[in-house]
Amino acid sequence: TNMCFASQKFLMESSLEFSSSLGSASSLLSRHRTFKVLMIGDSGVGKTCLTHRLCAGQFPCRAEATIGVDFRERTVEIDGEKIKLQLWDTAGQERFRKSMVQHYYRNVHAVLFIYDVTCPAPSTDSWWQPGQYNLYFSFLLRFLVGNKSDLRVPTRADHQVNQQTAISFAKSHGMMFFETSAKIPPNRLSKASQRAGQTPIQLHQIEDIVLTVAGKLKRHKSVNYSSVCNGSFKVTSKKIAEKESWSCC
Numbered sequence: 001t002n003m004c005f006a007s008q009k010f011l012m013e014s015s016l017e018f019s020s021s022l023g024s025a026s027s028l029l030s031r032h033r034t035f036k037v038l039m040i041g042d043s044g045v046g047k048t049c050l051t052h053r054l055c056a057g058q059f060p061c062r063a064e065a066t067i068g069v070d071f072r073e074r075t076v077e078i079d080g081e082k083i084k085l086q087l088w089d090t091a092g093q094e095r096f097r098k099s100m101v102q103h104y105y106r107n108v109h110a111v112l113f114i115y116d117v118t119c120p121a122p123s124t125d126s127w128w129q130p131g132q133y134n135l136y137f138s139f140l141l142r143f144l145v146g147n148k149s150d151l152r153v154p155t156r157a158d159h160q161v162n163q164q165t166a167i168s169f170a171k172s173h174g175m176m177f178f179e180t181s182a183k184i185p186p187n188r189l190s191k192a193s194q195r196a197g198q199t200p201i202q203l204h205q206i207e208d209i210v211l212t213v214a215g216k217l218k219r220h221k222s223v224n225y226s227s228v229c230n231g232s233f234k235v236t237s238k239k240i241a242e243k244e245s246w247s248c249c
């Protein structure tokens with residue numbers, strides 16, 4: 001993880017930008033919306049690696065503890081519209097989380113709560129603290145992502161987070177659920193768990209996660225044109241409470 005105290009000048013508002021001159025047909029074709037997505041989770045769960053994988057398609061050869069906040073971007077096209085995801089990789093270590101990360105909660109559109117499937121917490125509620133985060137995030141799109149599925153060992157189920165428990169937890173907190181591996185592209189269903197005669201583990205491809213998050217964001221937001229600056233439209237997002245009931249994919 002690079003040490004990077006991201007500058008406030010970077011797109012703190014959701015924006016609909018027209019990269020070429022206003023009013024021309026080509027500007028309409030090249031428009032895109034930018035959405036800020038926070039990656040949150042305990043230290044070592046793989047936020048940085050997942051951010052790299054989601055944005056660059058690669059697992060980083062070296063990952064160090066994040067200090068402060070770093071971000072990476074990925075643009076995808078959904079139904080003819082370019083959606084830019086700006087993934088903000090926050091520090092998992094408590095000392096950084098408390099002091100700095102909250103500064104970056106502003107103008108967030110979605111949150112990915114990451115946990116390590118090989119590290120069961122004493123209770124599901126301690127993966128993240130709804131009480132603490134609800135204040136900021138209750139109106140946002142929220143996703144629960146189990147990472148490091150490649151490290152699951154069927155014979156050691158008691159040392160891993162039960163997927164059904166995680167799915168129930170996600171549903172009860174209005175989150176969409178994914179389980180994946182930033183390191184090794186997972187098969188959709190864990191063959192190991194099938195062999196062991198257990199409930200098959202559902203696994204999600206990184207690309208599916210990117211497209212689902214972008215698609216949900218595209219449908220979740222409505223925009224208000226608020227100002228025009230520097231030859232580009234600046235559009236402020238109007239946040240709408242999500243009515244849709246989530247289901248696991």
Ligand SMILES: Nc1nc2c(ncn2[C@@H]2O[C@H](COP(=O)(O)OP(=O)(O)OP(=O)(O)O)[C@@H](O)[C@H]2O)c(=O)[nH]1
Nearest residue numbers: 043044045046047048049063065066092148182183
């Ligand atoms: N096997 C496996 N290892 C992973 C995976 N994702 C991350 N790791 C490893 O887990 C360790 C921690 O990864 P990071 O991405 O730095 O974790 P982080 O959540 O960003 O940690 P902080 O910056 O301290 O908050 C590294 O050694 C990674 O190589 C994965 O999907 N599978």
